[in-house]
Amino acid sequence: MSDEFSNTVSHCQFRAESSVPPESIAADCLVVFVTEGAVTSGAAAEIDRATGGLLSTLSASGEITGKKYECVPLLVAPGIAARQLLVIGLGPRSGLDCGTLYRAAATATRHLSTRPRETVVLLADGAWTTRQVEQAVAGSAVGMIGQDLYRREKKRTQFRTTIWANAPQEAVTTGTMIADGVNLARRLVNTPPDDLYPQTFSEAAASIAGRTGMEIEIWDEHQLAKERCNAILAVGRGSSRPPRLVKLTYRGPGKATGLPDLALVGKGVTFDSGGLSLKPSDGMLTMKCDMSGAAAMLGAAATIAALRLPINLVTVCGLAENMTGPAAYKLGDVITARSGTTIEIHNTDAEGRVVLADVLDVVREMEPKRIIDAATLTGACMVALGHDVAGLFTNDQSWCDVLAAAAREVGEPVWQLPMYADYDEQIRSEVADIKNVGDGRWGGAITAAKFLERFVGNIPWTHVDIAGPAFAEKPQPWIDGGGTGVLVRTLVELARGPE
Ligand code: BES
Ligand code: MN
Ligand code: ZN
DSSP, rough: GGGGGTTTTSSSSSEEEOOOOOGGOOOOOEEEEEEEBBBBEEEEEEHHTTTTTTHHHHHHSOOOOOOTOEEESSSOTOSSSSEEEEEEEEEESSOOHHHHHHHHHHHHHHTTTTSSEEEEEEEEETSHHHHHHHHHHHHHHHOOSOOOOOOOOOOOOOSSSSEESSSSSHHHHHHHHHHHHHHHHHHHSSSTTTTTTHHHHHHHHHHHHHHOEEEEEEEEEHHHEEEEEEEHHHHHSSSSSOOOHHHHHOOOTOOOSOOOOOEEEEEEEEEEOOTTTTHHHHHHTTGGGGGGGHHHHHHHHHHHHHHHOOOOEEEEEEEEOOOOOOOOOOOOOEOOTTTTEEEEOEEEEEETHHHHHHHOOOOOOOOSSSEEEOOOHHHHHHEEEHOEEEEEEOOOOOHHHHHHHHHHHOOOOOEEOOOOGGGGGGBBBBSSSSEOSSSSSSHHHHHHHHHEEETTSOEEEEEEOTTTEEEEOOOOOTBSSSOTTTTHHHHHHHHHOOO
16 A cells, blocks of 8 residues: 555656746647736746737637636647647736645646646746745646546546746745645545555555654554553444554754654544444545545645754644444443543544544643644534635634644635633533533534643644535536645645745
8 A cells, every 4th residue: 555655746757947938848738827917917928929929819809818717728829839828817916826826737737637748838927936836836736636546547647747937946846845745635535445544544654754754653452552542442443443543753954852843633534434423424425534634744744854844743643433333432431531531422423522632642742832733523614614714723822823824825724713711611521521512513613622622731732623625525627526635735834934
């Protein structure tokens, strides 16, 4: 299994090219980005000139508008060495951000990857910041990979060579490394639950660790018992596939010692049937995505380590399959979590927080300076924020602000929800310290976060509920349906610190 998770864009070479004019590069296609209302401004002006005013003509006739993600293939274009020209809209020039560039570049390569291509040239604009070039490059490497894992006849082919014209080589290299993390997370999410379960996830993590120079520790069910991880074990008991905990350690250059600067914690429920509080079939269909938090953390850690960022990082994933087997944990059970806190189970479908209770305790013991956890935790968060926005919850406002700023920088939408102390009453239990659901369904994303808060001690912590954005049920112009790799770009940005 390990090799399947190796570098996802490895047979596709990316490079920068600034020494020759883009119109003179022989290629299957040249991709040019245009802005709304100013189709021939910036780098597009050069292509307009080279083609004898083709872009201005088509803009005047309304064939090219530059609206966001508009995709106009020009199969015959005079004056350029490439065999065709693809014009991608970016929307208005003012307010152009990294998220738009990421998606626009992905739209271009997703469109072109439906046929084999030797060489594709994408033209960066001199006005883009380094971060913007990086995110566009990342998008271009994400768009050409789709949902082909289990297809006999593949629908996409990665280009043999992708050339980013007008872009610094460093930004191209960094962008592809970011994409590797995103694509790794997507691949893990898209792998069906009968192939990806706690053990195989941990094997994938071991292969990533080997490749990127991280230390890895894997706790199997025996080690979990020794470590008193009764909560993880309880969730895993209904499955024939025992749970795992994966701990990855990365020490940045010049940081051989010292406590972790940052801990990443991921929910890795490799399949969530709901357990005895069984989900209806419709709601269960996509529940292979319930390890998206763990996948995002592994993808981010892999890129952070590959970039050799100067940070000490620990990444801990709690892996379990929530099933209904004869030993399954039951409603009314009281579990003593690793921290000693007792949890009364009111609903076995609220399993993510139970798993994370132990993972957070393991992390708390390591005394990191800050914690982030990512989890497809609640349907309630999707009710609150929809499909595209991740929910933020924190015990430390300034730490949450730092994370939100990183998300904004790379264009991943997030929105903070409150953590008022009053909500704590809702998870009070009649028989144990806490119960694993709130009173009724209202505010369910917040009561879940309140539950997690019990296990982080005084360490600044931000919880990210990615139930909405982790998985696209339908394809978008820039990405196939399935895992999105959400949060990887944000976490890498965060670990890099301000530009
Ligand atoms: N994994 C689900 C949350 C989820 C739902 C993620 C839809 C992605 C898409 C989680 O384990 C769950 O089942 N949560 C319950 C909690 C409830 C029982 C308190 C929910 O949201 O319904
Ligand atoms: Mn559940
Ligand atoms: Zn779940």
